[in-house]
Amino acid sequence: MSFDIAKQSIDYILSNPELFNEPSVEFDFIGGEPLMEVKLIDRICDYLKSQMYKRNHKWFNSYRFCFATNGLLYSSKDVQEFINKNHTHLSIEITIDGTKAKHDLNRIYKDGRGSYEDVVKNIPLWLEQFPDCGTKVTISHADLPYVCESVMHLFSLGIKVVNINVVFEDVWVDGDDKIFETQLLNLADKIIDNNLYENCVCSFFVENIGKPMDQILDNGNWCGSGKMLSIDAAGNFYPCTRFAQYSLREKKCVIIGNCVDGIDSNKLRPFLTLDRTTQSPQKCIDCEVASGCAWCQGENYDAADTDTIYQRSTAICKMHKARVRANNYYWNKLFRKLELEGRREEYNATHKKQTEKPC
Amino acid sequence: MLKYLIIPLANDAVSFCHYERGNASDRLIDIDMLKKAIFWAMTENVNVQFVYPDKEMPSEYKPVIDTIDHAKIVSSHCEDKVLTDEADIVVFDGWNDLDAFKCQSGKSYVVRTDKSGLFDNADVFKSLFPKLDRLVVVITDIDKFQESDFQKYEALLNAMIPIIKEEYGKGHSLHFNLLTDRMFLDKMNNCNAGDETITLAPDGKFYICPAFYLDGSKAVGDMETGLDIKNRQLYRLDHAPICRKCDAWQCRRCVWLNRKTTLEVNTPSHEQCVVAHIERNASRRLLEEIRTLGEFLPENEIKEIDYLDPFEIIKQ
Numbered sequence: 293m294s295f296d297i298a299k300q301s302i303d304y305i306l307s308n309p310e311l312f313n314e315p316s317v318e319f320d321f322i323g324g325e326p327l328m329e330v331k332l333i334d335r336i337c338d339y340l341k342s343q344m345y346k347r348n349h350k351w352f353n354s355y356r357f358c359f360a361t362n363g364l365l366y367s368s369k370d371v372q373e374f375i376n377k378n379h380t381h382l383s384i385e386i387t388i389d390g391t392k393a394k395h396d397l398n399r400i401y402k403d404g405r406g407s408y409e410d411v412v413k414n415i416p417l418w419l420e421q422f423p424d425c426g427t428k429v430t431i432s433h434a435d436l437p438y439v440c441e442s443v444m445h446l447f448s449l450g451i452k453v454v455n456i457n458v459v460f461e462d463v464w465v466d467g468d469d470k471i472f473e474t475q476l477l478n479l480a481d482k483i484i485d486n487n488l489y490e491n492c493v494c495s496f497f498v499e500n501i502g503k504p505m506d507q508i509l510d511n512g513n514w515c516g517s518g519k520m521l522s523i524d525a526a527g528n529f530y531p532c533t534r535f536a537q538y539s540l541r542e543k544k545c546v547i548i549g550n551c552v553d554g555i556d557s558n559k560l561r562p563f564l565t566l567d568r569t570t571q572s573p574q575k576c577i578d579c580e581v582a583s584g585c586a587w588c589q590g591e592n593y594d595a596a597d598t599d600t601i602y603q604r605s606t607a608i609c610k611m612h613k614a615r616v617r618a619n620n621y622y623w624n625k626l627f628r629k630l631e632l633e634g635r636r637e638e639y640n641a642t643h644k645k646q647t648e649k650p651c
Numbered sequence: 652m653l654k655y656l657i658i659p660l661a662n663d664a665v666s667f668c669h670y671e672r673g674n675a676s677d678r679l680i681d682i683d684m685l686k687k688a689i690f691w692a693m694t695e696n697v698n699v700q701f702v703y704p705d706k707e708m709p710s711e712y713k714p715v716i717d718t719i720d721h722a723k724i725v726s727s728h729c730e731d732k733v734l735t736d737e738a739d740i741v742v743f744d745g746w747n748d749l750d751a752f753k754c755q756s757g758k759s760y761v762v763r764t765d766k767s768g769l770f771d772n773a774d775v776f777k778s779l780f781p782k783l784d785r786l787v788v789v790i791t792d793i794d795k796f797q798e799s800d801f802q803k804y805e806a807l808l809n810a811m812i813p814i815i816k817e818e819y820g821k822g823h824s825l826h827f828n829l830l831t832d833r834m835f836l837d838k839m840n841n842c843n844a845g846d847e848t849i850t851l852a853p854d855g856k857f858y859i860c861p862a863f864y865l866d867g868s869k870a871v872g873d874m875e876t877g878l879d880i881k882n883r884q885l886y887r888l889d890h891a892p893i894c895r896k897c898d899a900w901q902c903r904r905c906v907w908l909n910r911k912t913t914l915e916v917n918t919p920s921h922e923q924c925v926v927a928h929i930e931r932n933a934s935r936r937l938l939e940e941i942r943t944l945g946e947f948l949p950e951n952e953i954k955e956i957d958y959l960d961p962f963e964i965i966k967q
Contacts, residue, residue, distance in 0.1 A: 546914060558922075562915040565892040565965050570917075597881035600915060602890070 293525040298336045300551040301523050306343050309350070311555060312521075316354040318383075320520075322533060327365040333357075334374050358383045360428060362399065364407060366414040375421060385428055386411065386418050388449075390442020394435065412449065419450050426453025426493075431472075433463045439475035444482055447492050455495045458615075460591040462607035469610035476618030484626050499623055499645060501584025502616035507577060511567045515589040517601075518563025527551035531563050534590025543594050562601060563589070571604045584619075585612040653878075655848040656697045658688055659861050660712070661704035662853055665726035667742045667761050668842075669791055669905055670862030679708070680853040682715060687874045688851045689719045697849075700724055702861065703738075707731040727752060740787075746772045754783040761787045766796060770803050776811055776827075780818050785826040794912050796922040801929060801959075808933035816940045819947075832901035833934035834941075834948060839894070841904035845871075845886030845916065849878065859886070859916075862907040891917040893924065897961045898954070901934070902927035921960055928959040 305312055319340065321333050337357055344352035357378055363386035365371050375382060388411055389395040396406025418425070427446060431439060439456075446454050458464075458472070476496055483489050483497075517532035529549040530536050537545040549555040569577055571592065576582060585608070589601050596603035630636040661679045666672040680688075692699045699721040707730045708716075725731075725738035727748055735741060742761040743749055745768055754760060760783055764772070769790060779786060796804070808830060818825045825831065832840070842848065844860035849871070852858050856870035857878055864870075872878040884890045886906060894904055894917070904919065912920035935953035958964060 558912045558920040559914055561893070561913050561921070561962060562918040565918065565962065567892060570890055570892055598885075600882055600885060602885055602915065602917060603882055 293332070293523075293527075295332060295335055295339075297523075297525065297527040297551060298332075299339055301527060302336070302340055302343060304551055304554055305521070306347055306349055308554070311557075315350060316356075317351045318356045318358050320358040320360075322360070325362050325364070326359050327361050327368075327371050330365070330368075330370045330374050334370075334377070337374075337378060356381050356383055358385075360385045360387055362387055362407065363411040363414050363418065367417055379421070382422070383425060384418065384422055385425055386415065387428055388412065388415070388446065388451075389429060389435075390438055391445045394438040394442050394445075397434070415449050415451070424453070426455050427451050429454060429456040431456065431458045432461075433465065433468060436468060436471045436475060439472065440479040440482065443479055443494050443496075447488055452491055453493045453495075457495070457586065458608055458611045460586070460588040460605060460608060462595065462605070464607060464611060469614040472611055473614035473618050476615060477621055480618060480622035480625060484622070484629060489626060496615060497619055497622045498584060501619055502581040503583045504580050505568070505582040507569050510583070511569055513566045513568060513571075513589075514586050515592075517589040518560055518566070521555075523551065529555060531560065532590055534588060535593065539590060540594050543596075543599060546593070566601060571602045573604065573606065575609075576604060576606065581613060581616045584616070585609075653695060653697050653847060653849060655700060656688070656692045656695075657700045657702060657848060657850040657861060658685070659702040659850065659852060659864070660685075660708060661706075664702040664704050664853075664861070665724065665729075665742045666744075666763065666861070667702065667724050667740060668763075668789055668860070668862065668903075669793070669908055670860075670865055671791075672744075673865045678853050679704075679712070680851075681855065682712060684855040684874065685712065685715055686718075689715065691851075691874060692719060698722070703729060703731075703734060705729050707734075746775055749775060750778060754779075756784050758783070759785040759787060761789060763789045763791055765792045766790060766800055766804075770800075770807060773807050773810060777814055780814055780825055780827070781823065784824075785828075787828045790926070793922050793926050794908060794920055796926060801925055804926065805929045805933065808929060809936070812933065812937045812940055815937060816944070819941050820944050828901065829930050830934055830937050833899070833931050833953065834938045834951060836900040837951065839888055839897075839900045839902075839904070841888070841894075841902060842906070843886070843904075844906050845880060845883065849880075860907055866907075885915075885917045891919075893919055893961050893965060896964060897924070897927075898956075899924070899927035899931040901930060921962065924960040924962065928956075932956075932959075 326333065343349070344355070361384060366386065375384070389399060392406065392408040395408040395411070399407045401407060429442065429446070443454050443456065479494065480497065483492065483494065517534065520532055522530040522533040522536065524530065524536055527550050528547045529551070531546060531548055533539060535546040546559070548559040566589070576585070579585070587604055592603060592605045593601045595605040595607070627636060630639050658680065662673040663675045664672070689699070699719055701716060701721050702724045703726070705726050705728050722739040723734065723737060724740045724742065725735050727735070727741055727743045729735050738758070740759045740761055742763065743752070744763050746762065746764060749762065769788065811830060815825060815827060815830055842860070848860065850858045850860050850864060852861070852864035854864070855874055857872040858864040858868065858870055859880070871880045880886070888895050891904070902923070905923065906916040908923055909919050910916045912923070931953065935955070938948065938951070938953060941947045
């Protein structure tokens with residue numbers, strides 16, 4: 293992205309507060325690897341801050357710059373200068389997949405070397421600067437045998453929050469749900485038996501998932517697409533980066549405007565009126581463990597029989613049900629243990645009830 | 652449930668709706684395909700509407716067409732004047748020739764016009780209303796309406812209220828889609844392409860409507876394999892989040908325009924919603940005016956509302 297495209301996009305966004313009327317904002321820089329362009333990002337952030345100040349914009353002092361990075365450049369001089377300059381408005385998430393073996397399966401240099409050692413050496417500095425930040429892990433078919441050991445490894449590195457989910461694409465084969473459930477049951481045992489639940493969180497275990505959902509009261513959309521403007525390097529606008537051409541397998545990209553002409557609000561209407569039941573097949577509406585079952589609007593679109601965002605993909609159905617069973621086990625085991633130790637009330641008072649975090 | 656089959660008999664069959672007519676060509680529907688389509692319509696128990704090109708149909712087609720009860724949609728410029736006389740719906744492209752055309756009672760006349768043609772020809776309505784029983788105006792560029800156009804449109808409809816009232820006062824139950832349809836309705840009455848209506852195009856394949864055929868959309872089946880409408884539920888009202896909350900029941904709810912403007916067949920554009928609500932609100936005023944003449948549709952009430960786009964309610 294050129295600075296000029298970024299500037300035009302910022303000017304458009306800040307000049308149209310009626311279109312962007314949230315009280316706060318996150319500017320999320322997505323790569324490839326965003327920190328490779330930290331100087332450009334620094335210039336963009338400076339422009340944003342100065343413009344928010346000059347315009348007396350409501351987002352001034354109510355904004356965050358967010359990054360998901362592979363962590364390789366984290367300790368570099370340029371990145372550290374950027375962090376020091378913007379620290380109070382920064383959220384940085386380093387993605388590390390788990391153990392060295394697991395991480396180096398996919399995250400490799402051009403010459404084939406694994407990147408684990410170079411990432412992990414930056415973890416202490418990152419945790420020192422952002423002790424509350426978590427990491428994001430995505431599980432696909434090949435990763436299933438490593439789920440338990442990967443999460444435990446991340447906890448052992450000092451990472452306290454592991455946000456983790458299975459991919460929404462249809463990569464699953466018969467039996468994957470059983471492997472997944474076994475991994476999660478093992479993980480539940482390890483977290484509880486080692487008292488890790490006191491300080492650590494794995495987002496697979498959420499107390500209130502796995503319940504039927506009311507067709508009227510629980511009818512919101514899961515996915516936030518349409519409410520998070522995404523801008524590509526050419527200045528095209530998307531309802532989410534998953535609708536850009538490089539993110540799609542089968543379908544044409546969905547462009548909802550650009551930094552010169554602005555947003556075509558008609559193209560946003562389907563996203564903003566989308567609800568759970570209208571896009572769901574009957575089996576999802578009737579599902580007795582529906583709550584917490586997520587979807588990605590971009591994947592729904594990509595996998596749909598027609599060019600629509602209104603056909604929910606159910607590729608993760610069995611995986612969700614496996615998660616619910618393990619999740620039930622986790623909470624039953626944890627609460628029984630706390631009761632036997634007379635610590636249930638203390639736990640309830642000191643631990644915020646986790647809720648599933650929509651996209 | 653499918654109720655209607657539209658059969659454009661040629662690529663350049665007259666457009667009676669928002670889409671532009673196809674290029675003139677000699678591509679007629681194959682006569683054997685036409686026979687199959689008629690047989691299909693009989694077995695599926697659907698009503699057939701034939702849409703004619705301007706050029707006279709070859710004589711061998713006429714007896715085939717007459718093997719099924721049907722409605723005829725014909726252009727005012729059709730070479731076959733007997734056919735025009737027999738037509739159930741006569742379509743005018745623009746306002747030329749309307750004044751001179753000899754309208755018949757009991758017949759529907761469709762005028763396709765862009766917004767500027769509509770605003771420039773408001774006076775033509777005055778002369779038309781006494782001469783015909785049903786006038787359908789199709790605005791071909793609704794998607795291009797801007798704020799100033801909405802205001803002009805509202806003023807135009809308001810100006811027609813006393814003229815239509817006068818017709819009703821004379822005992823002439825004129826039907827004019829933009830103003831009277833809503834008064835008579837107690838539920839949604841839309842185009843329903845893809846749900847109740849399907850089109851068999853001259854290439855022998857099914858399409859959601861003629862517009863989907865002409866813009867190169869994928870077919871939704873053919874005579875051999877039958878209908879195969881993917882995501883068919885999205886053409887139904889209950890799967891249209893904005894429309895199912897709406898009471899502009901006269902709205903055409905054009906799924907082709909929806910897809911063109913919002914990329915989804917079940918989501919109307921802001922412009923389509925506002926235009927429909929301007930009509931709805933004008934119908935409300937017309938209903939009140941006609942009631943000053945005496946009892947009229949006592950069961951039908953059109954509530955006063957404070958929005959022109961139901962999307963605003965959903966957002967709230």
